[in-house]
Amino acid sequence: MSTVEGWIAGPAGPWLxxxxxxxxxxxLRIGGVAMMSRVRITPPVERALAALPGSIVAATVVPIAIxxxxxxxxxxxxxxxTARLAGNELAxxxxxxxxxxxxxxxxx
Amino acid sequence: MPPIPDARxxxxxxxxxxxxxxxxxxxxxxxxxxxxxxxxxxxxxLTLWEAVGMSMVLTAGASQMLSLELWRETWTLGALLTIAAxxxxxNARFVLMGASLQxxxxxxxxxxxxxxLFLLFEASWLAAExxxxxxxxxxxxxxxxxxxxxxxxxxxxxxxxxxxxxxxDPKRYALDLVLPFFFAxxxxxxxxxxxxxxxxxxxxxxxxLAVQALVPGYLFIVAGALAGALTxxxxxxxx
Numbered sequence: 001m002s003t004v005e006g007w008i009a010g011p012a013g014p015w016l017x018x019x020x021x022x023x024x025x026x027x028l029r030i031g032g033v034a035m036m037s038r039v040r041i042t043p044p045v046e047r048a049l050a051a052l053p054g055s056i057v058a059a060t061v062v063p064i065a066i067x068x069x070x071x072x073x074x075x076x077x078x079x080x081x082t083a084r085l086a087g088n089e090l091a092x093x094x095x096x097x098x099x100x101x102x103x104x105x106x107x108x
Numbered sequence: 109m110p111p112i113p114d115a116r117x118x119x120x121x122x123x124x125x126x127x128x129x130x131x132x133x134x135x136x137x138x139x140x141x142x143x144x145x146x147x148x149x150x151x152x153x154l155t156l157w158e159a160v161g162m163s164m165v166l167t168a169g170a171s172q173m174l175s176l177e178l179w180r181e182t183w184t185l186g187a188l189l190t191i192a193a194x195x196x197x198x199n200a201r202f203v204l205m206g207a208s209l210q211x212x213x214x215x216x217x218x219x220x221x222x223x224x225l226f227l228l229f230e231a232s233w234l235a236a237e238x239x240x241x242x243x244x245x246x247x248x249x250x251x252x253x254x255x256x257x258x259x260x261x262x263x264x265x266x267x268x269x270x271x272x273x274x275x276x277d278p279k280r281y282a283l284d285l286v287l288p289f290f291f292a293x294x295x296x297x298x299x300x301x302x303x304x305x306x307x308x309x310x311x312x313x314x315x316x317l318a319v320q321a322l323v324p325g326y327l328f329i330v331a332g333a334l335a336g337a338l339t340x341x342x343x344x345x346x347x
Contacts (some may be wrong), residue, residue: 005185012185013157020188021175021195022165028199029228032206033213033221041207048341049204054305055312055336056198057295059329060174061288062313063320072285079289083296090140092296096289100282 070108075100119216124255130235131253136255138231139264141169141290145176148267148286151278152179152263159269163262167229170294171198173287178326190326197333205233212240212247227254229261308342312336 008016041049065072079096083089142163149159162172171194176189206228213221227250235253239246260295278284299305316332323331 003346005220008183008185009186012134013180013188014154015161017175017179017183017188017191018158018162018165020192021162023295024192024196025166025171025199025202028196028202029206030222030224030317032203033209033210035203035227036207036210037214038244044341047343048337049201051305051308051340052197052333052337052345053201054298054309055340056170056294056329056333057291057298058309059310060315061291061295061333063316063328063332064177064288065292066317067320068285068288072288075285075289076292079292079294083293089137089290089293092293093140093144093286093289096285096292097282100285100289101280104280104282 006101071103072102118246119248119251120246121248123244123246123307124252126246127210127232127235127249127254130238130249130255131231134231134234135257138260140238142264143268143271144286144290145169145172146198146265146270147272147275148173149265150269150272150275151283152176153181154179154190156266156269160262160265163265166195167261168199168202168259169261170291171195173290174198174329177287184196186325193330194326197330202228205230209233209236209250212236212245212250218249223249224254227251227258227287228255229257233255308336308340311339 061076065075065076075096078099082095083092086092145163146159149162154162162175166172166175174194175191178187178194206225209225209228212225216224224247232250232254236247236250239249239281272278272283275281275283283287299309312332312335314332315335316328317332320328
């Protein structure tokens with residue numbers, strides 16, 4: 001066990017992580033096609049899958065922004081507002097960065 | 109969706125070119141996201157090869173960004189399991205996207221299906237769905253769109269990384285916050301109104317906050333996401 005852990009902690013670690021992520025993601029990519037030949041997507045399953053992307057975003061952004069403090073919260077609001085008004089993700093990202101950087105420049 | 113005739117899918121060179129043309133307008137966004145990933149990966153201590161390698165074999169923007177949040181200097185079994193769980197949760201949407209392509213690909217040989225599904229991303233999927241919605245049956249559209257966006261994706265990681273390496277004080281430009289800002293912007297088009305998106309998103313955020321306070325690490329993302337999906341499954345919108 002300790003040799004395995006030493007191996008993971010060594011230079012192989014980052015590549016193990018990348019390989020594991022790539023393998024799982026590929027399985028998900030082919031999973032939908034494989035599944036459709038066997039399973040029926042019932043309405044509750046469909047609603048769960050539809051709610052999943054937004055739920056991931058909410059579960060990620062809310063705790064990270066609150067933990068990072070007011071500049072992060074203001075930046076998230078600026079990004080959301082810009083995305084809503086301009087419909088452009090790159091502009092939204094830049095607005096978020098500008099808002100947070102400005103707030104930090106003022107020492108908030 | 110119109111019923112797809114049960115025939116072997118057509119794959120033509122012209123279809124590949126058409127797919128590349130359909131996907132072209134989304135390439136600036138692909139470049140910007142890959143650039144941002146490259147720049148952010150420097151700050152988290154990845155080597156250029158690790159960043160580009162991840163772009164080549166994972167090719168999934170949101171999960172690549174999120175993996176940076178979970179990146180370690182020294183890896184442990186627990187950290188590997190966490191990153192595996194979070195990646196699977198974030199990329200679970202590929203199951204649904206693949207499921208919608210299945211009627212289109214089912215006539216092809218298994219190796220051809222398995223090979224082309226490596227190129228399943230938002231951009232290629234959207235191009236394919238558009239082509240199908242217009243009555244097309246050429247699976248080359250999916251291949252062409254996928255190959256072009258894959259190539260652009262991993263190449264654009266390189267200038268992003270090199271630019272990120274020039275920034276000595278990332279906090280000054282709020283670059284440590286790229287992930288939450290990008291995610292928040294990404295979520296805006298996913299919003300389907302308070303009635304449909306409100307409950308799952310609210311539950312996801314609250315459960316994630318609670319789990320974050322109670323459990324160390326990044327389990328809160330998986331817990332919040334599953335709670336949100338479960339809420340979506342149980343919640344029927346009242347019209």
